[in-house]
Amino acid sequence: MNQLKLSILDLLKEDARLQASTIATMLGAQEAEVAAAISEMERDHVIVKYATVVNWSKVDDEKVTALIEVECTPERGRGFESIAERIYLYPEVKSVYLMSGAYDLCVEIEGKNLKEVASFVSNKLSTIDSVISTKTFFILKKYKQDGIIFEEFEDDNRLLVSP
Amino acid sequence: MIQDHEITQTMMKPAGVRGMQQYLNASARAIPPSGIRRFFDLVSTSKDKDIISLGVGEPDFVTPWRVRDAAVYSLEKGKTQYTPNAGTPELREAIARYLHDQCSLDYDPGKEILVTVGGSEGIDLALRALIEPGDEILIPEPTYIPYSPLSSLVGGVAVGIETFAKDNFKLTAESLRAAITPRSKVLVLCYPSNPTGGIMTYEDLLPIAKIAEEHDLIVISDEIYSELTYGTKHVSIASLPGMKDRTILVSGFSKAFAMTGWRMGYACGHPDLIGAMLRIHQYTIMCAPIMGQVAALESLSPHGLEEKERMIESYNQRRRLVVQGFRQIGLACHEPQGAFYAFPSIQSTGMSSEEFAQRLVLEAKVAAVPGHVFGKGGEGFLRCCYASSVSQLNEALERIGNFLNKIK
Numbered sequence: 001m002n003q004l005k006l007s008i009l010d011l012l013k014e015d016a017r018l019q020a021s022t023i024a025t026m027l028g029a030q031e032a033e034v035a036a037a038i039s040e041m042e043r044d045h046v047i048v049k050y051a052t053v054v055n056w057s058k059v060d061d062e063k064v065t066a067l068i069e070v071e072c073t074p075e076r077g078r079g080f081e082s083i084a085e086r087i088y089l090y091p092e093v094k095s096v097y098l099m100s101g102a103y104d105l106c107v108e109i110e111g112k113n114l115k116e117v118a119s120f121v122s123n124k125l126s127t128i129d130s131v132i133s134t135k136t137f138f139i140l141k142k143y144k145q146d147g148i149i150f151e152e153f154e155d156d157n158r159l160l161v162s163p
Numbered sequence: 164m165i166q167d168h169e170i171t172q173t174m175m176k177p178a179g180v181r182g183m184q185q186y187l188n189a190s191a192r193a194i195p196p197s198g199i200r201r202f203f204d205l206v207s208t209s210k211d212k213d214i215i216s217l218g219v220g221e222p223d224f225v226t227p228w229r230v231r232d233a234a235v236y237s238l239e240k241g242k243t244q245y246t247p248n249a250g251t252p253e254l255r256e257a258i259a260r261y262l263h264d265q266c267s268l269d270y271d272p273g274k275e276i277l278v279t280v281g282g283s284e285g286i287d288l289a290l291r292a293l294i295e296p297g298d299e300i301l302i303p304e305p306t307y308i309p310y311s312p313l314s315s316l317v318g319g320v321a322v323g324i325e326t327f328a329k330d331n332f333k334l335t336a337e338s339l340r341a342a343i344t345p346r347s348k349v350l351v352l353c354y355p356s357n358p359t360g361g362i363m364t365y366e367d368l369l370p371i372a373k374i375a376e377e378h379d380l381i382v383i384s385d386e387i388y389s390e391l392t393y394g395t396k397h398v399s400i401a402s403l404p405g406m407k408d409r410t411i412l413v414s415g416f417s418k419a420f421a422m423t424g425w426r427m428g429y430a431c432g433h434p435d436l437i438g439a440m441l442r443i444h445q446y447t448i449m450c451a452p453i454m455g456q457v458a459a460l461e462s463l464s465p466h467g468l469e470e471k472e473r474m475i476e477s478y479n480q481r482r483r484l485v486v487q488g489f490r491q492i493g494l495a496c497h498e499p500q501g502a503f504y505a506f507p508s509i510q511s512t513g514m515s516s517e518e519f520a521q522r523l524v525l526e527a528k529v530a531a532v533p534g535h536v537f538g539k540g541g542e543g544f545l546r547c548c549y550a551s552s553v554s555q556l557n558e559a560l561e562r563i564g565n566f567l568n569k570i571k
Contacts (some may be wrong), residue, residue, distance in 0.1 A: 026480035071333040161218035
């Protein structure tokens with residue numbers, strides 16, 4: 001990956017709504033060149049999606065999120081791939097990571113309430129053949145996600161005019 | 164709570180019958196009210212929360228957490244004492260290493276480096292140590308405001324040397340030569356420049372250094388923005404042949420390390436000069452605050468330097484955005500190659516910079532500093548700090564653009 005693409009990604013991950021023209025100016029590059037690099041990265045799935053980071057605790061229909069440690073038996077030839085797929089295809093599953101250490105998969109689940117998450121774990125996740133055990137941890141508060149701090153700080157304390 | 168502008172009003176009150184002005188000495192009385200101050204009052208008394216300010220003079224970053232954390236930790240450990248007058252040995256050694264890496268300058272941390280309360284104190288100390296009443300201090304303008312009043316306070320005579328947009332606000336040999344008299348003693352350089360963003364390259368400095376030697380001038384080089392250069396590396400005049408001894412380098416942590424409120428600076432130079440400055444400093448200040456020194460030391464750690472690079476890259480991106488933005492809305496803007504200011508010309512509007520800046524605040528809700536407050540050559544320009552978020556900058560540019568259309 002070239003330096004231009006890396007710089008574009010750095011800017012877009014902070015603000016996905018930046019226009020190619022603005023990015024080009026900021027990086028001292030040609031707009032066409034930047035637009036082409038972005039399309040290329042979209043095509044190659046380097047840029048997967050332009051999503052919004054939401055602080056759901058500020059939204060009325062609050063969501064419940066849980067992290068679940070899943071221990072499972074890998075399949076011959078395919079390792080954890082197919083079991084991971086069986087899990088991540090559920091829409092309530094927000095993320096799935098293969099982990100080193102005491103368990104195998106870390107699964108993040110989002111539900112409307114505690115009951116919904118619990119029922120998903122007991123009815124869907126635990127009943128998968130190769131799943132040996134699950135441990136569910138409910139997230140109580142999100143302080144920071146994807147490098148973004150949720151707490152609101154006074155954003156600008158500077159004097160309006162200074163020498 | 165007392166409002167800042169109330170203090171100013173008191174400061175600017177004419178001598179009343181029962182006032183206390185008559186007790187002030189002549190030099191205190193002679194300090195002119197700062198032009199920027201008046202503008203500050205105008206902006207800060209405005210109840211309008213919607214004003215976007217490009218009038219700031221500091222980073223929009225807060226001090227990196229690692230640095231703040233180091234200071235907090237040291238407080239928890241009870242580090243609340245005086246330090247040696249010149250600053251902690253660790254910090255002076257770190258500054259020496261840093262200047263070696265940055266500017267190939269070698270200062271002895273034992274006797275050539277003094278840690279000060281901001282770069283401002285360094286400038287004050289240097290002038291106090293050098294100036295006899297009547298000595299002339301040569302100051303390329305437009306420039307940072309305090310040099311001239313500080314010169315007057317020690318009985319010196321500030322001599323502004325106008326610099327021009329066509330020269331990218333560099334000091335030229337001809338104009339320096341033209342300003343020199345037998346009383347010229349000190350040349351103050353502030354490059355990268357506040358407010359113009361102009362820089363001086365090695366080639367630009369060479370003839371200046373020659374003249375300084377020829378006329379036996381001491382240079383006070385305020386290099387507080389030295390890290391913030393774009394596309395070319397900063398050159399200190401102290402690094403030119405024969406210049407180290409006749410230069411007092413003043414710098415600090417405020418701008419590049421986002422530490423304005425900590426007031427951490429340093430001055431470097433010949434042991435005789437730094438020694439005299441140290442003697443003044445030990446009686447007036449004693450030492451820079453220890454927590455600031457701990458934080459400054461952390462700023463010079465590999466992590467701190469990495470954070471600094473990240474911030475500089477971000478200024479550069481916004482610099483390009485703002486310069487192009489001004490040009491697109493029809494304001495001529497020379498390429499600022501340093502600091503975090505753009506200095507567009509508003510001459511095409513036919514207004515004075517004061518009138519333009521005032522109307523811009525009131526009618527377009529954008530604050531920027533009118534150029535005339537920075538001395539000769541500043542009239543007709545506007546200082547705009549681009550250390551603000553991209554969305555704020557775009558919004559400000561749009562407002563200025565609309566304002567320009569309105570007054571056409």
